[in-house]
Amino acid sequence: MAQQTGRITIDLGGGNVLTSKEGASLQIGGIQRDDALTDNGDHYWKEKAIAAEVDATMIHTTDSDLVAMQHMTGRQVTFETDTGQTFLMADAVFKSAGTLKNGEVDVKFGGRPAEKV
Secondary structure (H helix, E strand, O other): OOOOOOOEEEEOOOOOEOOEOOOOEEEOOEEEEEEEEOOOOOEEEEEEEEOEEEEEEEEOOOOOOHHHHHOOOOEEEEEEEOOOOEEEEEEEEEEEEOOOEOOEEEEEEEEOOOEEO
């Protein structure tokens, strides 16, 4: 029986591992195809590039620095699963942080479409 992904490790570059809770997500980005139908039923499609995104709930500790994180640009972010698959998001930037509440804050990173490494 195959193992299902459960645990995730997010490295923000240089061994700076995000202290995230269960439930982190990766949108790999790449090419999105949108449908276009004519009145007579002809089907067309168009492509557009979309960025990769990593969303996570960070556990805020004495080592956390949200202000420094806001200035994060041009990083190599890896999203490693406990099933042995690792995805690399190049040129990653910090996109946003939610409200710091009860020792937790939602964070979002974006970058080039993720590649499996």
